[in-house]
Amino acid sequence: MKTKVENINRNIYDIKNKDNYEFKMEKGLSKKIVEEISKQKGDPDWMREIRLKALETYEKLELPTWGPDLSALKMDNIATYVKPKTNLNSSWEDVPEDIKNTFDKLGIPEAEKKSLAGVGAQYDSEVVYHSMKKELLEQGVIYTDMETAVREYPEIVKEHFMKCVPINDHKFVALHAAVWSGGSFVYVPKGVKLDIPLQSYFRLNSPESGQFEHTLIIVDEGASLHFIEGCSAPKYNKVNLHAGCVELYVKDGAYLRYSTIENWSKNMMNLNTKKAIVGKDAQIDWVTGSFGSRVSMLYPMSILNGDNAKTEYTGITFAGKGQNLDTGFKVIHNGKNTSALVNSKSISKDGGSCTYRALVRVNDRAKGAKCSVSCESLMLDDISRSDTIPVNDIRTDEVTFSHEAKIGKISDKEIFYLMSRGLSEEDAKAMIVRGFAYPISKELPVEYAVEMNNLINLELEGSIG
Amino acid sequence: MSIKVNETPVRTSRNFSINNIKLDFDIPDQIGSFENIECEAFNESKTRSLATDAKSYIAKDLDFKSPISENVKTKKITYGNGKLLEENVFKKANSKIRIETEKEEIKIKYEFDDENLELVNQIEIIGNKDANIIIEYESRTENPCFHNGIIKTIAKKDCKLNIAIVNLLNDKSVNFEAIENELYENSKVKYTIIDLGGKTSISNYYSNILGEKADNDLKTIYLGKDNEIKDLNYIAELRGKNSKIDIDVQGALDGNCKKNFKGTIDFKKGCKKAKGNENEFCLLLSDKAKSIALPMLLCTEDDVEGNHSTASGKVDAKSLFYIMSRGLSYKEAVKLIVKSNFNKIIERIKDNEVKEEILKEINRRLN
Amino acid sequence: MNKLLEIKDLHVNVGEKEILKGLNLTINKGETHVIMGPNGAGKSTLANVVLNNPEYKKTKGTVEFEGKDISNLATNKIAKKGIFMSFQSPQEIPGISTMNFLKVAKNKVTGKPVRIFEFKKEVQEYMEELNVNSKLIDRNLNVGFSGGEKKKNEILQMLVLNPKLAILDETDSGLDVDAVRTVSKGINLYKSNENSVLIITHNMKILSELKVDYVHVLVDGKIVKKGTAELVKDIEKNGFTKYKQIDK
Known part of the structure; x- marks a missing residue:
């Protein structure tokens, strides 16, 4: 039996709106469907070609032979595109009542007033609200939905889209590239430092559907940004799919902090991909809390290309009943004197399963690299599961590398x-x-x-x- | 022929290329005989007249003229080095030894020479009573040697076993070793693996720690150079209450050598209050050496303590400076540091002659 | 008589081993008791078992507090009844600040909401008395504290929670002279006619600044001698040897 407290609180995330869409794509995946999405979204030719090529790649690639069981996911039962009954708005007043209410209860407009420099809100497949403080606009900061970016900044998007995360990275990246919709685009010009965060919130309301938002962030030389991503969905009995993609470019001397609170409902297959390319003297910090989803496979990756590039990863995963959360962090050291600090924690209870799966690779060019990893797993009962599967691949001698992991119960x-x-x-x-x-x-x-x-x-x- | 060996118990992303190791290698089709096996008791003990005594009881099962003990079972092992190599042992073994321990201290030495270049062997150790066993593979030839073996150890209730495997094959050899243990109540198995020889050395170690308070302690040293490949796949499954596993691996890599260390501690349901520790440290002596480690902790029981740590790096500059200030050359200083890391593990071997051989081989390999 | 704690014929096992072997002890309101004894006599076991630490198994006997059997109460319920234990090695709890913890504990023990402003003031006053580094209160509970800081933090908690009976398990061990004096000061600050203290120690220093009513010698799981403060001097001079023999 669940307590009353839980029922009351959970409600915030569990408000189900009527599946009230303007257009819902027929379920499944085919060339026809991908072409239809492309048409609906008014893609330029180059984007349509990327989608079709990605679909071919998707069909060729196999499901992973490792990690959680994905057999419950039947692509034939997933609608890849659901357009809500509204266009993009820049005022909450214009957002339809039922959608606005959802975001109100999640506290988004309130947070926007109090502590954010800009907000984007996506509902099913489309961004329904986007707004940013005027001062930032004047400084040349761009914060908009991905579709607008494709239209208005095609050169920048072309140069970066699916370049940090290659389409053939794995099957669900290919799927994403074929059917992507929504997401945020951020460009912070050279030297501009944002002292309060931007936030995008992703809400999936429609049952048996997928969300495939694309986030592309470029923090130019010497600039700095804190970006927050939140996600949630009401619980349905049928499987939903999230296969988003996040591409981050942190140029020389820049700083990006990327925070995520993931609270998808427990019928969600969360197969998400996030990567960052980090330049000279630049830094990316990841802060991740994973609470939701039935299955999660998520391993943010920092590619430290520039000399002295840095990354920190701070993550917590909490798996309860029926959840299999396979998360972790990957870092590639390419530049000299690059450094990584990893701090991961997990909690398993009620039969939930947490896996920390990770990669540290120090390539032979990365002289003077430093990497320190610490993993702690807490088991709250004896029916749950906790695994630590870290690969440490060291290819140079001038390196200081250490990895520590602990597993146990509360003392x-x-x-x-x-x-x-x-x-x-x-x-x-x-x-x-x-x-x-x-x-x-x-x-x-x-x-x-x-x-x-x-x-x-x-x-x-x-x-x- | 390309073979895949040493699969990890749990797979991870293929891109990490550590789930198994692919080797271009032909398993020899024709296995000749292997005659150079010496068995002797190695410790001077007052109560027993040794050489004869040890031989006499091994002789129960081992007759050197027909060196195949019929009592050694060909039962599939749980992990091992893959199907092909396992079949190779079961079908073509040219040495099978079964030891039922009775407070013995035995050394079995396989000496490879030009007449004896291929050894495919099986050793079964049934631990009834406490025993000290050293198994040594040594090349007395410059020609490539091939060794493929399975060692199965059963430690019965309260039995204490101290087993050392010493690989001193030459630099052209290929070495495959699959070890499987079963530990019953209150037994203690101390395993020491000295993995020095071979251009390719693949070892699989699996311990099934079944009994309450059963305790397995595994310590390994490896030393790779040139283009050698070392692949170590260690798996411990804890099932008994209050059972224990302790894995400590110390290594050094020179030249273009590549080493994979895969260590898994798996806390199985029911192993309340079990403890597992795993520690791997790899000294990198060259900027071309590759050290890959996958130290896994798998856990389905809450009341346990699991720890692992791995580290890699160069020889500590401060120590080097200190030692060189006392008049040693750079090379000598490095040797000293490597040996000091290895020393505690080598000390576990209770036979001075073998210890000498090991130290000699380390010196040779570090030159 | 104002009987506070009464222990009768208490037998306690740790694992398979019997540590307490028929211990009797009565503490009345207003009294200061000292338990001394050699290493391994069962002193810490006594403290832990009064608080019903599940690692210690009572096999026989009773523990009563204010006339009620508390031997099977959960530890927090015992704390709520007004028994405090100062730990020999206090646990480090990461992620919770000492101040927050004090607030939560005060709220739990009293069952009343804590008025933050006044509470903070009270805590600060005690900290000054105990000469505690003011930054300590914002650090995580006991994490990275020195030995002395941990023990002072225990005494601080005792003062803040103001129990009816405080059991101090070797609070003085490992402390330098000044720190021992601070601990004594804390005990004197706390002590009144309305409450009692049980000091477990094998060190005489801490007792010099305290008014001790009774001294018990604990050897091999039993109280073998009960006396007044005079007994301390005897032990100081002659050690525990002769008491060990009494037992035999």
Whole structure:
């Protein structure tokens, strides 16, 4: 039995709107469907060609022979394109009532007023709202939906689209490139530093459908940006698919912080791909909280091409009943004196399964590279599962590399100590788990940290109630 | 022919190219006989007259004129080096030895020479009573040697075994070794693997730790140079309550050598209060050497403690400087540091003669 | 009589081994008791078992607090009844600040909401008394604290939570002279006619600045001698040897 508290809170994410679309593509995948999407979106020829080529690649590639079971995913049952009954708006007033209500309850317009420099909101396959503070516009910052970018900045998009993540990277990247729709495009000009974040929120409402948004961010030389991505969906009994793609270009001397709170519903197959190419003296930091989805396969990757490039990854994964969350981080050291700091935590409970799957590759050019990885996994009961599968591939001697991993349960001694101060066993465990997650939640903006703590409480109460 | 060997128990992305190792290698079709096997008791003990004693009881199963013990089972092993090599052992073995331990200290030495270039062997160790066993492979020839073997160890209740495998094959040789252990209640198996020889050396080690308080401790050193390939695939499955595994691997790589270390500790359902530790450290002596490690922890039980750590890097500059300030050359200093990393593991071998041989081989390989 | 804690014929196992072998102890309101004994006598076991640490198994006997059996209560319920234990090696809990933890604990023990402003002031006053580094309160609970800081933090928690009975498990061990003095100061600050202290130690230093009512000698799981503060001097001079023999 779930507790009342959980039911009330979960509602925020579980509001199901009527599947009220203007156009929903027939289910399945074929050349005809891809051409139809391309037509609906008014693609230029070059983009249509990319889609069709990607479809061919998709058909050639095999499903992964490793990781979670994907057999529940039947592409024949997925509608790849669902257009909501609205166009892109720049004022919340113009967004249709039911869609606006959803985002209101998720707190997006409120956060926009309080703490964000710009917001994008996607509902099913299309971005329904995009807006940015005027000052940024004046500084030359571009923040818009991907379709507008394809129309208005074709040269930049052509140069970068599916270049950081090659179409043949894996089957679901190819699928993405064939049917992509929506997503955000950001360009921060040289030297421009944004001190408050931009945020895109992705909501998938339509059952048996897929979301394939494309995020392309270019932070030009010496510029800096914090980008936040949030996602959620109401729960259905049938499988939904998310195969987004995030391409990040962090040019010389630039800084990008990319934060994600992923809270898809537990019928979601989340097969997402994120990569960043990092230039000289540049830095990318990833902060990731993964709570939702039935199956997740997500391994953000930093490619440190420039000398002295840096990356940090701070991630937490929390798998409960029926969830198989296979996440991790990949880093390729190409430049000299590049450095990576990885801190991953996972919590498994109620039969949930967490896997940390990762790659560290230090190529022979990367003299003086430094990489330090720490993984901690917490098992909250004996029916759950936690695996750590890190590949460390070191091809040069001038390297300082270390990897540490720990697996175990909450220590009885810690519980006793807290109980001796008056906390019940449940409170003590919750406090220890929150403390365990703290290094990640402290990296998130306040509202998200609160949301993450609520999610943790929710999950724990679920197991206690 | 291209063969794939040493599959990991859990696959990961193919792009990481570590799920198995592909070798271009023809398994010899015709296996001759292998005559140069020495068995001796190695420790001076007061209560037993050794040479004769050890031989006499091994002789229960081993007759050198027909060196195939009929009692050695050809039962499929769980992991191993793949089907082809396993069949090669089961069909073509030219040496099969079965040891039922009775407080013995035995050294089995396989000496390769121009008449004995291929060894396909099976060793079965049934641990009834505590024992110390050293198994050594050594080349006394410059010609390429081939070794493909399976060692199966069963440690019965309360039995303590101390087993060392010493690979001193020459630089042209190919070495395959598959080890499989079963550990029952309160048994303790100390395994030491000295993996020095061979242009290709592939080893698979699987421990099924079944019994309550069963304890397996595995320590390995490897040393690769030139274009050599080392592939180590170690798997420990903990099933018994309060059971334990400790894996410590120390290595050094020179030249263009490539090493894959795959270490898996799998906490199976029911292994309450089990502990697993895995540590791998690889010293890189050249900027062309490749060190790949996949230290896996798999866990389906909550009340356990699992830790792993891996590290790679150059010889510590401060230590080098310190040692060189005492008059040693760079090369000598590096040798000293490598040996100091290896020393604790070599010390586990209870036979001075073998220890000497190992140190000599390390010196030779580091030149 | 204002009986606070009463332990009767207590037998306790850790694992397979019996550590306490029929221990009796009564502490009344307002009293300061000291338990001394050689290493391994069962001193820490006594503290842990009063708080019902699940690692310690009672096989016989009773533990009563204010006339009620508490031997099967959950640890937090015992804390709520007013028993505090200062740990010999306090646990490090990452991710929660010491201040936050104090607030939560105060709220749990009293069952009342904590008024933050006043509470912070109170905590700060105690910290000054104990000469605690003011930054400590914002750091994660015990994480990276020095030995002395951890012990002072235990005494701080005792003062803030203000229990009826405080059990100090070797709070003085491993501390330098000044820190021991601070701990004594904390105990004196806490102590009143309304509450009691049980000090577990094998060190005499801490006792010099305290008014001790009773001293018990614990050897091999049993109290073998009960006396007044005078007993400390005897032990200081002659050690535990003769008490070990009493037992035999």
